[in-house]
Amino acid sequence: MTREPIQIIGGGLAGSEAAWQIARRGLNAVLYEMCPTRPTPAHQTDRMAELVCSNSLKSEQVDSAPWLLKEELRRLDSLLLRAAQTARVPGGHALTVDRDVFSQEVTKAIASEPRIEVRREEVTRIPDGIAIVATGPLTSEALAGEIARLTGSDRLFFYDSISPIVDAETVDSSIAFWASRYGKSETGTDDYLNCPFDKEQYERFVDELLKAESVSSHIAEKDTPYFEACLPIEEIARRGRETLRFGPMKPMGLTDPRTGRRPWAVVQLRQENLRAASFNLVGFQNHLRFGEQARILRMIPGLERAEFIRFGQIHRNTYINAPALLTPTLQLRTKPEVFFAGQISGVEGYVESIATGLLAGMHAATLATGATPAAAPRETALGSLCGYVSGADSSNYQPANITFDLLPQLDEATRQKLRKDKKARHAEVCRRAQAAFDEYMHAHV
Numbered sequence: 001m002t003r004e005p006i007q008i009i010g011g012g013l014a015g016s017e018a019a020w021q022i023a024r025r026g027l028n029a030v031l032y033e034m035c036p037t038r039p040t041p042a043h044q045t046d047r048m049a050e051l052v053c054s055n056s057l058k059s060e061q062v063d064s065a066p067w068l069l070k071e072e073l074r075r076l077d078s079l080l081l082r083a084a085q086t087a088r089v090p091g092g093h094a095l096t097v098d099r100d101v102f103s104q105e106v107t108k109a110i111a112s113e114p115r116i117e118v119r120r121e122e123v124t125r126i127p128d129g130i131a132i133v134a135t136g137p138l139t140s141e142a143l144a145g146e147i148a149r150l151t152g153s154d155r156l157f158f159y160d161s162i163s164p165i166v167d168a169e170t171v172d173s174s175i176a177f178w179a180s181r182y183g184k185s186e187t188g189t190d191d192y193l194n195c196p197f198d199k200e201q202y203e204r205f206v207d208e209l210l211k212a213e214s215v216s217s218h219i220a221e222k223d224t225p226y227f228e229a230c231l232p233i234e235e236i237a238r239r240g241r242e243t244l245r246f247g248p249m250k251p252m253g254l255t256d257p258r259t260g261r262r263p264w265a266v267v268q269l270r271q272e273n274l275r276a277a278s279f280n281l282v283g284f285q286n287h288l289r290f291g292e293q294a295r296i297l298r299m300i301p302g303l304e305r306a307e308f309i310r311f312g313q314i315h316r317n318t319y320i321n322a323p324a325l326l327t328p329t330l331q332l333r334t335k336p337e338v339f340f341a342g343q344i345s346g347v348e349g350y351v352e353s354i355a356t357g358l359l360a361g362m363h364a365a366t367l368a369t370g371a372t373p374a375a376a377p378r379e380t381a382l383g384s385l386c387g388y389v390s391g392a393d394s395s396n397y398q399p400a401n402i403t404f405d406l407l408p409q410l411d412e413a414t415r416q417k418l419r420k421d422k423k424a425r426h427a428e429v430c431r432r433a434q435a436a437f438d439e440y441m442h443a444h445v
Contacts, residue, residue: 003027003028003368004129004130005027005028005029005030005117006022006027006028006029006030006129006130006131006132006361006364006365006368007029007030007032007127007129007130007131007132008022008029008030008031008032008131008132008134008361009032009123009126009131009132009133009134009135009143010032010033010133010134010135010136010342011031011032011033011035011048011049011110011118012048012049012050012134012135012136012342012353013049013080013342013350013353013354013357014132014134014136014341014342014343014345014353014354014356014357014360015031015033015048015132015134015135015341015342015357016031016048016049016079016080016106016110016357017078017079017080017354017357017358017361018132018134018339018341018357018358018360018361018364019031019110019113019116019361020079020109020110020113020116020361021076021079021357021358021361021362021365022115022116022361022364022365023113023115023116024077025362025365026115027115027365027368027369028115028116028117029115029116029117029361030116030117030119031110031116031117031118031119032119032121032122032123033046033048033118033119033120034120034121034122034123034140035120036120037120037121037122045103046120047103047104047106047107048103048106048107048110049080049083049102049103049106049107050099050103051097051099051102051103051350055089055096055097055098055099055102056091056094056095056096056097056350057070057084057094057095057096057097057350057351058094058095058349058350058351059093059094059095060093060094060095061093063423063426063427063430064426065381065402065403065404065406065407065426066351066402067430068381068402068429068430068433068434069351069352069355069381069382069385069402070095070351071434072355072376072380072381072382072433072437073351073354073355073358073382075437075441076358076362076445078354078358079106079109080106080354081354082105083102083105083106083109084097084102086101086102086105087099087101087102087105122140122142122143123143124140124142124143124146125143125146126143126146126147126150126338129337130337130338130339130364130367130368131337131338131339132338132339132340132341132357132360132361132364133147133338133339133340133341133344134340134341134342134344134357134360135318135342135344136318136342136343136344136353137317137318137319137343137344138318139318139344144156144318147320147344150332150335150338151320151321151325151332154321155320155321155324155325156318156319156320156321157317157318157319157320157321162285162310162312162313162314162348162398162399163280163281163282163283163284163285163312163398164280164281164284164286164293164297164308164310164311164312165275165278165279165280165281165308165309165310165403165405166269166278166279166281166297166303166306166307166308166309167277167278167306167307167308167309167405168271168277168278168279169277169307169422170303170305170306170307171193171195171269171279171302171303171306172301172302172303172304172305173302175195175196175258175301175302176193176194176195176196176269176301176302177193177194177196177256177257177258178190178192178193178194179192179194179254179255180192180253181252181253181254182252182253183253191270192268192269192270192282193268193269193270193271193279194254194256194263194266194267194268194269195266195267195268195269195300195301195302195303196251196254196256196258196263196264196265196266196301196302197249197263197264197265197266197267197300197301198263198264199264201264201299201301202245202249202264202265203241204299205296205299205300206237206241206244208295208296208299209233209234209237209296210234210237210238212234212288212289212292212296213288213289213292214234214287214288214289215287215288215289231285232285232286232287232288232312232314233248233283233284233285233286233312234286234287234288235287236248244265245264245265247283248267248268248282248283248284249265249266249267249283250265250266251263251264251265251266254266267281267282267284267300267303268281268282268283269281269282270282274387274388274391274392274393274406275388275403275405275406277405277409278309278403278405280398281297281312284297284312285312285313285314286312286313286314287312287313287314288312290311293308293311293312294308294311309403309404309405310400310401310403317343317399318343318344319343319344319345319346319399320340320344320345320346321346321394321397322340322345322346322389322390322392322397323346323389323390323391323392323393323394323397324394324397325340326340326345326389326390327375327390328375328376328383328386328387328389328390328391329359329363329373329374329375329386330345330356330359330360330363330386330389330390331363331367331373336367337367339360339363339364340356340360341353341356341357341359341360341361342356342357343399345389346389346397346399346400347385347389347399347400347401348399348400348401349401349402351402352385352400352401352402355381355382355385355402356385356386356389359376359382359386362445374440374443374444375387376437376440377436377437377439377440378407378408379407379408379432379433379435379436380433380436380437380440381402381407381433382437383436383440384402384406384407384408385400385402385406387406388400388406404426404429407429407433410425410428410429410432414428
């Protein structure tokens with residue numbers, strides 16, 4: 001029986017990996033890439049998998065979360081991880097690459113694969129049949145309109161507003177206190193961990209925030225205003241020294257149990273549903289350099305020794321509200337023959353984009369043969385990443401990198417046994433993940 005080729009929109013990291021995975025399973029793929037016919041503000045070449053920001057694919061430190069994700073991808077024969085190894089340059093514990101060699105290797109492999117047809121044209125509608133949307137953060141206006149029509153315009157975002165995330169173990173519980181404003185919450189519980197400021201602490205914090213160095217954008221844009229709903233905290237502070245106290249740092253309805261009085265200001269920490277043992281700094285999206293963020297955020301009472309799992313960001317990014325739309329196999333719930341992969345699916349980072357592209361390609365090939373795609377186990381890095389994408393809180397969705405707090409926690413007995421040894425806990429999470437991945441490979445790959 002002759003099968004129609006699987007259509008892939010976007011020749012970036014996710015799309016290139018998806019096409020390769022389909023081809024190595026003996027199926028045909030059509031890979032659409034609009035560059036150079038339709039350039040973007042970020043891309044400089046016509047090559048596949050061009051890296052437009054840093055040249056780092058993150059840590060190769062054994063028993064780290066980025067290492068675990070890359071190990072799973074290597075076991076699934078990721079084309080882009082092989083290209084990265086060829087293009088590798090010295091970078092300490094990180095997998096850093098020569099970006100030109102990297103994209104050349106991927107482009108050469110795609111061009112030499114007879115089962116992949118590359119079409120250099122802009123796609124303005126999602127084709128019929130099995131298709132993978134992997135158009136990245138700079139999806140064209142026409143296709144974004146088509147995606148909005150397919151998914152619902154209220155489920156497509158064009159601005160990525162990400163708050164910092166802190167390791168819960170590094171929050172000083174003798175200062176931070178649990179409470180909801182006016183004692184009210186939807187769940188009837190104290191949903192926020194509150195870091196209280198006195199007036200002097202608040203004034204010093206604002207002073208440093210106003211002096212902090214911002215990140216220069218790697219994607220040039222003309223006259224792109226911030227959305228009022230996701231203003232960076234430093235921009236709020238520029239509107240007046242008291243503005244933060246009447247915005248994300250308002251102390252109304254809260255009482256500091258140490259003083260019995262309302263704090264001068266407060267930063268609220270919220271635990272996310274699928275993130276184990278970590279907290280989101282509510283409303284603290286910003287556009288500061290990561291080193292500046294670490295310095296300034298540690299001025300928050302209770303966070304003096306904080307370890308940050310993720311720093312805040314604000315940048316142009318087209319992505320769907322994946323938890324409301326996708327299954328753990330990255331299929332559109334209302335149209336299972338359509339898959340989403342890469343940053344448009346709601347992940348952050350090069351390796352995360354490669355990972356979702358690989359899985360989308362693998363699952364699309366499975367679907368094309370008449371079988372049912374099987375999601376990777378939640379204990380694995382791949383399974384946890386897709387579990388977050390498909391199962392996070394859709395009312396407050398923020399794209400994610402791979403971190404240990406996305407993976408399920410260890411059982412209570414193991415946590416207690418290893419409570420004083422974080423490295424040992426991480427090693428055990430990785431051991432458990434690799435065991436689950438072995439079973440998955442044996443059954444489904």
